[in-house]
Amino acid sequence: MEQIRRAAVAYYEHLPARNKKLAWKTFKAMDKNGDGQISLLEYVNYLKKNKATDIIHPSIFTALDKDGNGSLDFEEAIVLYYIMKSGRALICKGCDSFLAGAYFSCSQCFFNGDSDSTYEICCACYGGKNYTHHGDAIFCDNYTLLRQSRSVIQQAPIKKRRKVLKSHKKTLLVAEITVGLAGLTVGAADLASKCNCSIM
Ligand SMILES: [Ca+2]
Ligand SMILES: [Ca+2]
Ligand SMILES: [Zn+2]
Numbered sequence: 001m002e003q004i005r006r007a008a009v010a011y012y013e014h015l016p017a018r019n020k021k022l023a024w025k026t027f028k029a030m031d032k033n034g035d036g037q038i039s040l041l042e043y044v045n046y047l048k049k050n051k052a053t054d055i056i057h058p059s060i061f062t063a064l065d066k067d068g069n070g071s072l073d074f075e076e077a078i079v080l081y082y083i084m085k086s087g088r089a090l091i092c093k094g095c096d097s098f099l100a101g102a103y104f105s106c107s108q109c110f111f112n113g114d115s116d117s118t119y120e121i122c123c124a125c126y127g128g129k130n131y132t133h134h135g136d137a138i139f140c141d142n143y144t145l146l147r148q149s150r151s152v153i154q155q156a157p158i159k160k161r162r163k164v165l166k167s168h169k170k171t172l173l174v175a176e177i178t179v180g181l182a183g184l185t186v187g188a189a190d191l192a193s194k195c196n197c198s199i200m
């Protein structure tokens with residue numbers, strides 16, 4: 001979690017002033033009773049209202065609450081803002097806990113533009129084979145996937161490349177732990193089959 005926290009702070013520091021203001025506004029909107037803290041109830045209500053149901057996971061709130069006092073101050077909420085913006089709310093399909101660190105992802109599901117869901121598991125579940133997925137799945141760690149996403153973009157024709165980059169600019173700006181590129185389609189159809197995980 002410390003890694004995500006550091007990434008979130010760096011992300012926040014690079015936000016233009018108006019986006020920082022927006023982050024603060026989001027915090028104020030979540031803090032319904034105005035006590036400067038976001039309670040679990042306020043958190044759930046806000047995310048439900050904004051249809052960000054993928055983030056309403058008890059393990060995410062627990063991970064965000066760094067000092068463990070049961071609520072989120074602004075500093076803790078910056079990480080939430082980062083997760084919301086980067087699409088980094090990933091839950092392990094094996095043990096159903098928030099993926100706060102390095103993780104493995106099925107490369108076929110990741111690079112298949114048709115499937116809107118990716119399949120991620122934590123290192124412990126991958127190592128312990130605590131998951132069920134299609135038998136021919138090739139799992140890559142998130143760093144390898146990010147590197148391969150780059151080559152997918154580079155392999156795309158220049159014209160399309162700009163489009164791919166544009167549509168993923170937000171996620172590409174985010175630190176290396178992001179796998180928001182799941183929607184990538186250009187030239188990716190057969191990439192999964194060519195995929196060579198450096199770790200395998
Ligand atoms: Ca509150
Ligand atoms: Ca707290
Ligand atoms: Zn797991």
Ligand SMILES: [Zn+2]
Pocket residue numbers: 106107108109110119133134137
């Ligand atoms: Zn898969």
